[in-house]
Amino acid sequence: MKKLSLRIRYTLITSLFLLISCTALTIISNLSANSVMQAITLSLSVEIGESAQQSPDSSPETSQEPEYISEPAVITTRASYRVFRRESIIATVLIVLIGSAATYAAAGYVLKPIVSLSREVKKRDANNFAQALPLPSSADEVQELTASFNALLAEVKRSFQLQKQFSADAAHELRTPLAVMQTKLDVFAMSGELPPEAQEFAKNLQAQLARLSSLVEDLLWFSRDYPLEPVEPVRLLPLLEDIVEELSDAAREKGIRVELHASDCVVQGQDCLLERAFYNLLENAIKYSPDGTVVELSAAVQEGAAVVRVADQGEGIPEKYREEIFEPFFRVEKSRNRAVGGSGLGLAVCKKILERHRAVIRVLPRHPCGSVFEVTFPS
Incomplete structure (x- = not known):
């Protein structure tokens, strides 16, 4: 599974926080609204009941328990509560969606210097790894990170240069004594007065000297920078x-x-x-x-x-x-x-x-x- 980017992870975390916060706020608001609605309904019911008992036209035979649920004020109150509950849920969803989109856009803007820094680092290879990264214009942590990285690159470049210089100097210093040894050994082998054992020994020495000379030559080639100008x-x-x-x-x-x-x-x-x-x-x-x-x-x-x-x-x-x-x-x-x-x-x-x-x-x-x-x- 592909690893999520920092921008996506930041957006998901913020969206989750928004969802939890808005859901909790919606639940609390609905509970409070429900309590208020019940209080209003109870108050209206009491008032309607008292009005019915005080009415002069009422008689024991015709009086009956009032149907509070059919009263217009109670119906309106409960309908308003249902509308409030529905709209609060819709508002929660909209807030989470808009907040997530805004977070994604803001995260992209905030992380833009880091993305640019990552692209510059990816451009470096074995040939230009020591090239300094461009410093961002914003004076923040990203600029400090870039400056620290450039300092590290400069130190690595210096270490590589010292290593190359040492290899080149060592190989160069070895070339002259090896050439002298090779020449003297060739003269010694061509004297014609050596026993077979000495001739075989001289031949082996010549082979080892040739191998050592080849190693020194390759070391010199490997320690060079090989500029391609002029092409x-x-x-x-x-x-x-x-x-x-x-x-x-x-x-x-x-x-x-x-x-x-x-x-x-x-x-x-x-x-x-x-x-x-x-x-x-x-x-x-x-x-x-x-x-x-x-x-x-x-x-x-x-x-x-x-x-x-x-x-x-x-x-x-x-x-x-x-x-x-x-x-x-x-x-x-x-x-x-x-x-x-x-x-x-x-x-x-x-x-x-x-x-x-x-x-x-x-x-x-x-x-x-x-x-x-x-x-x-x-x-």
Whole structure:
């Protein structure tokens, strides 16, 4: 059942209060009117009886008990009471209805600043959550609430900026020593005078250093804000062809064939950012696909919007994880992911870049096995 709004609840409570109050007032008024009517009827009856006894024309044989109910004054009194009772009930109903309508209108006017505040809050997302809310002109509690909320947003923004700055600084400081270690290890491995055990050890170190360097690089990408200015037309076909060429060696090592089916689509954005996003998607598909399978990369225009799909023949992603896989460092199967490698930031970086381009990325199942990463750009 849908929860009632604050305006409706306030109106219902006020209407219930009006109904109880008016009903009680009507009952009390009718009881009082009934008492007055009975007193008037009794008084008239006594007066009529006394007049009949004092009449000179009356005789014991002809005198009888007077029919007080047939007297015009008594009938008029009782008729007036019935009219009063009927009109009091009608007035009660009208007061409750008019009061409820007036309460609903007044509640809408009073709650208008809160409704406006709610709409402004709903407009905030991951890209503009720290944007200050407009202060209402009325100097009341709503203005104080908005000011407090803006102060909270400013503090959250500052915390996020400090976190991003720390991540970027840490990753930047790690790049130089990692590059030096990688260079020295490469020279050491190429000396040719190492026993087989040392060569295997050096090879493992090179792989771990490459993985650490990839993590640092992804961390740098993830900590950036990715401004989209200047925006320029980006042709997807040559961009995707370059990515396929760059990852051809990685695909060849696993015996994977990458098939590109793309029309010459054009989107608005920055080619370097889009190249990084689609590079991560294709690299991820190659990394988690079994040896000897096919990875399909396609781009086409559908209903006026450019759509890019990366389809693999891997194990697939369970439905409950299709949103969480874009979170930083999230892994569906930790043991399998450790064996494959990767930083755990590739898809998070990908989603962040695509959101900057106002594109939507989602994961779809592929039959009989595998997953399809679909990216839809705004038309």
